[in-house]
Amino acid sequence: MLRGGFNFAGGEETPSGLSGAAARSVLLVGQAGAAPWPHFLRWRQRQSQTIADPLDTWSREMIGAVAKKFGARAVSPSDTPYLPFQQWAMQAEGLKPSPLGILMHPQYGLWHAYRGALLFEDEIGLPEPGDVIHLCDACLEKPCLKSCPVDAYSADGFAHKTCLAHVRGDNGAPCRTGGCLDRNACPYGAAYRYPPQAQAFHMAALAGV
Template identity: 60%
Template sequence: MISDQLNSAFTAVGLSLRSGFSFSASDNAPPGLSGHPARSVLLVGNAGAGYWPHFQRWLSEQPAPVQNPLDTWCRQMIGGIAEQVGARAVSPADKPYLPFQQWAMRAEGLRASPLGVLMHPVYGVWHAYRGALLFDVEISIQVPRSLNHPCDLCVSKPCKKHCPVAAHAGEGFAYADCLDHVRGHDGADCRERGCLDRNACPHGTAFRYPTEVQRFHMDAFAG
């Protein structure tokens, strides 16, 4: 099966074949490799930070600084594997933006946490979608769907209480307040340890990103 081939290929670089589905006739499917609307999409990402040593090894081998290095690495890894199986690779950073979060919710039955990150019943908030493969044919993949949303069972909501500027305490994300704090003199703890609200979530802690990974992502956020 092509999913077995893809699982092996992505595992070799610390990524994983996350989920997927076939588009219906009523979907506004993006074009596949042929230029016609794709028939299927398979999402690629990570659970935990198994990709990190592979990415760091690649980064150390680059002859010059790379702009947006993680996006670049993901595009190279996913794009190379897509070529092997006759698929078109797309990235969440591509413009016009594709509905990766909606695709993930449809495929895995996930919903957003109060942080905006999709809550996974096993991985918690420590996972991401790094790209997708668009196929001109229908591809089946068996993905367990989430029956329970852990946030519904969480009474204390610690993910809304640890941010120094209460960025997640209201409805939505106070982006500007968060960014100003992280960039400011008092934001050193957030820059070094990662988002304090995210780290306070009790779900999926076995998959929590190491400090150096969180620092990398926070540096990218702070610019």
């Protein structure tokens, strides 16, 4: 689904478009909730089970087909050198990061993602994002910082190695099968929460298990 976009400011250093000239506009593409999951699984069944990064591969294939149709260059968050997708998303949709680092959406909560972007060499008429209520500001209890058994998230940031050691260890089964406990503790956007199978897939990719 289209996740918003914007025109780059004049004089701003931008990535190149399809022909190699500087891009003038960017449209973000992603998901809200788990609507793409069944489509991905059907595609996955037709692929080699040894394919690396299957979700990235599928996303590139789907978004690349749209880019070809509309004369845009498709880019992905996992492309290197890395592009500032989170900064683009904040500019396009007016969102702010949650305590977990994931951007908080006023409707979808933490259950959304950006899978790619389309870069155009012409400016596109795009509306400015309106004022967005940042739900984390009104959340006093912050359950997202109290549910991890190893306190991987804190005011000091994300303890990546601590998280991975727990997920890979004997006590990490709830995280491996049901996803991040801190993320699931967030009360917002519950209707869009990814199903356990999807969360287990993402956790396995993160932890390499």
